[in-house]
Amino acid sequence: MGECLMATTRTMPPIPVPIESFEVRRNQYYSTKILKEMLGNVPKDALKLLGVTDKDLCIPILTYVFGEAQVGGTAAVVSLARLRQEHYGLAPDPSLLLERLRKESLHELGHTFGLVHCPSRDCVMYLSNTVVDVDTRGRDFCRGCETVVASNTATERRR
Amino acid sequence: MTMEKKVNIMVVDDEEIVRESLSGWLEEDGYHVEAVESGRKALERLPERAWDLMLVDLKMPGMDGIQLMDEVHKTAPEMLVIIMTAYATVDTAVKAMKKGAYDYFVKPFNPDDISLTIRKIVDHHKLVQENLFLRKELKKQYKLRDMISKNEKMLEIFDLARTVAKSNSTVLIQGESGTGKELLARAIHDESPRMDAPFISVSCASLTESLLESELFGHEKGAFTGATVLNRGKLELAQDGTLFLDEIGDISLKLQMDLLRVLEQREFRRVGGSELIPINSRILAATNRDLAAAIAEERFRADLYYRLNVISIHIPPLRDRREDIPLLVDHFIEKFNIEMGKEIRGISEGAVRILMGNDWPGNARELRNVIERAVVVAKGNIVTESDITLPSTTSDVNHRTKSLEEIEKAHIRVVLNENQWNIVRSAHALGIDRVTLYNKIKKFGLKKEGAAPKG
Numbered sequence: 001m002g003e004c005l006m007a008t009t010r011t012m013p014p015i016p017v018p019i020e021s022f023e024v025r026r027n028q029y030y031s032t033k034i035l036k037e038m039l040g041n042v043p044k045d046a047l048k049l050l051g052v053t054d055k056d057l058c059i060p061i062l063t064y065v066f067g068e069a070q071v072g073g074t075a076a077v078v079s080l081a082r083l084r085q086e087h088y089g090l091a092p093d094p095s096l097l098l099e100r101l102r103k104e105s106l107h108e109l110g111h112t113f114g115l116v117h118c119p120s121r122d123c124v125m126y127l128s129n130t131v132v133d134v135d136t137r138g139r140d141f142c143r144g145c146e147t148v149v150a151s152n153t154a155t156e157r158r159r
Numbered sequence: 160m161t162m163e164k165k166v167n168i169m170v171v172d173d174e175e176i177v178r179e180s181l182s183g184w185l186e187e188d189g190y191h192v193e194a195v196e197s198g199r200k201a202l203e204r205l206p207e208r209a210w211d212l213m214l215v216d217l218k219m220p221g222m223d224g225i226q227l228m229d230e231v232h233k234t235a236p237e238m239l240v241i242i243m244t245a246y247a248t249v250d251t252a253v254k255a256m257k258k259g260a261y262d263y264f265v266k267p268f269n270p271d272d273i274s275l276t277i278r279k280i281v282d283h284h285k286l287v288q289e290n291l292f293l294r295k296e297l298k299k300q301y302k303l304r305d306m307i308s309k310n311e312k313m314l315e316i317f318d319l320a321r322t323v324a325k326s327n328s329t330v331l332i333q334g335e336s337g338t339g340k341e342l343l344a345r346a347i348h349d350e351s352p353r354m355d356a357p358f359i360s361v362s363c364a365s366l367t368e369s370l371l372e373s374e375l376f377g378h379e380k381g382a383f384t385g386a387t388v389l390n391r392g393k394l395e396l397a398q399d400g401t402l403f404l405d406e407i408g409d410i411s412l413k414l415q416m417d418l419l420r421v422l423e424q425r426e427f428r429r430v431g432g433s434e435l436i437p438i439n440s441r442i443l444a445a446t447n448r449d450l451a452a453a454i455a456e457e458r459f460r461a462d463l464y465y466r467l468n469v470i471s472i473h474i475p476p477l478r479d480r481r482e483d484i485p486l487l488v489d490h491f492i493e494k495f496n497i498e499m500g501k502e503i504r505g506i507s508e509g510a511v512r513i514l515m516g517n518d519w520p521g522n523a524r525e526l527r528n529v530i531e532r533a534v535v536v537a538k539g540n541i542v543t544e545s546d547i548t549l550p551s552t553t554s555d556v557n558h559r560t561k562s563l564e565e566i567e568k569a570h571i572r573v574v575l576n577e578n579q580w581n582i583v584r585s586a587h588a589l590g591i592d593r594v595t596l597y598n599k600i601k602k603f604g605l606k607k608e609g610a611a612p613k614g
Contacts, residue, residue, distance in 0.1 A: 032179070032180060058267065059180035059184060059267075060176045060177055060180050060266075060267060061177050061180045061181045061184070061243075061266060061267050061268060062184065062268055062269070062273075063267045063268065063269050063270070064270065065184075065270065069187070071183075071186055071187055111187055116186070116188060116189030117187060117189055127188060129270040129271040129274050130271060
């Protein structure tokens with residue numbers, strides 16, 4: 001994934017999911033609040049911070065989200081909950097889960113580089129609301145989106 | 160790489176958290192999103208942008224979602240509104256849809272549902288844009304310079320005008336008042352090789368015989384009392400260009416004779432002059448009178464008629480080409496928007512129905528005046544029934560309550576006033592002889608308005 005973003009990656013020690021992000025009535029976690037918590041934990045030398053969680057995420061207006069990111073910002077979060085085959089009553093498939101996580105992570109990080117959804121199905125920035133969408137869309141950026149990421153990375157590194 | 164950025168979405172919800180999360184999510188899709196907290200704010204923001212979609216919360220303090228939708232649809236009937244609610248009841252859903260909501264969502268939404276709906280709207284938006292583009296393209300074919308029509312006869316006229324524009328032939332344009340005779344004459348000039356030379360228009364009815372003569376031919380210095388300088392007439396001014404003689408049916412027999420000579424010999428003398436000046440202008444003439452009848456009554460010279468009528472174009476009245484009314488209305492609205500700096504987007508169906516049902520005795524000119532007024536008084540960005548005032552409707556109503564004699568009296572008074580009580584011209588206009596007119600004036604006891612009472 002680092003290759004796609006022309007960056008090096010590093011894994012941080014885990015941070016607890018903030019308790020105030022829990023939506024009791026929905027038994028889900030409000031992803032925007034998790035993003036806010038993460039923003040207080042960004043290392044000085046990091047350009048972006050990606051959070052991965054097991055919790056099922058939502059925003060107040062949507063029944064669920066696979067992840068959320070600040071468009072043109074620093075933080076992004078993805079949830080494993082609905083990427084697992086078990087969520088749909090199927091047998092676990094670790095390699096499929098890893099592939100889905102990779103696509104979703106790249107997608108959300110793409111937003112932090114200022115990308116919006118791409119109309120090309122071959123691009124990882126294509127909008128996906130279901131795992132079928134996640135599985136069928138491309139695994140990398142299309143050329144247009146790649147150019148945006150490259151130019152924004154260069155600008156952000158200079159700062 | 161990015162989606163259609165031009166889709167503008169307004170989110171109206173009193174809950175900040177909904178405004179924030181919904182705008183954030185929609186922005187990831189590349190839409191332009193603005194979120195406001197009340198119906199009042201939404202109405203304020205409405206004119207700022209060409210909104211494609213409004214996501215409106217049903218329950219809000221003050222104005223609720225359906226009230227807001229009603230208000231929005233008054234000025235923007237085509238606006239797509241999606242009603243959002245936290246409580247799904249069949250009743251409110253049915254009510255919202257009946258009132259014209261595009262869709263109805265229960266909070267929280269399934270992301271797939273809303274994505275799909277917005278995608279449909281984006282496609283719809285594309286179709287509308289395409290439709291507008293195609294309509295504009297189509298309009299180009301319906302146009303001859305400032306004239307616009309899709310009536311078959313008019314399109315034939317446009318074709319004929321384009322063809323005759325290339326020649327030097329005299330053209331006689333006939334048609335009721337307000338049908339666009341001068342516009343057609345200008346179009347012929349603009350389409351002709353003479354387009355860079357002047358287009359000179361003379362209204363023959365508005366001048367007395369001697370004034371018209373000097374207006375057309377000009378006069379030498381000292382030709383008559385008051386002629387202190389040499390004055391070039393319209394014939395000379397139109398050199399290399401086009402001379403348009405409007406209301407040619409109204410000129411005197413003497414001038415008809417003079418004009419005939421000019422047309423035949425292609426040269427003329429200024430009043431009081433001896434020098435023969437050659438003319439190289441193209442002559443176009445127009446009249447709203449029945450020249451054939453005038454010839455029969457010996458009020459118009461047959462030889463001049465044939466000289467002018469080399470090519471004859473008869474513009475049909477607007478009531479015989481009602482299909483042009485919506486086209487003309489759009490055209491006039493566009494024109495007045497530019498002139499008055501307004502942003503009228505269209506006209507309601509009811510208003511069009513009223514306009515289509517009228518007979519338009521004053522033709523396109525009258526329609527233009529009615530639209531001009533409507534654009535001035537329109538409160539929203541749509542012209543509605545209440546903005547339309549038809550001048551002829553009121554007179555129609557009056558006619559129904561009056562006897563034939565009363566209408567005759569009123570009409571004679573109007574014609575007399577129009578002609579400054581010139582009996583010859585008034586009788587001419589009414590199609591009766593002078594003696595008959597005198598008798599009618601006496602019978603109806605008509606008096607010149609503003610004249611001092613005798614005694």
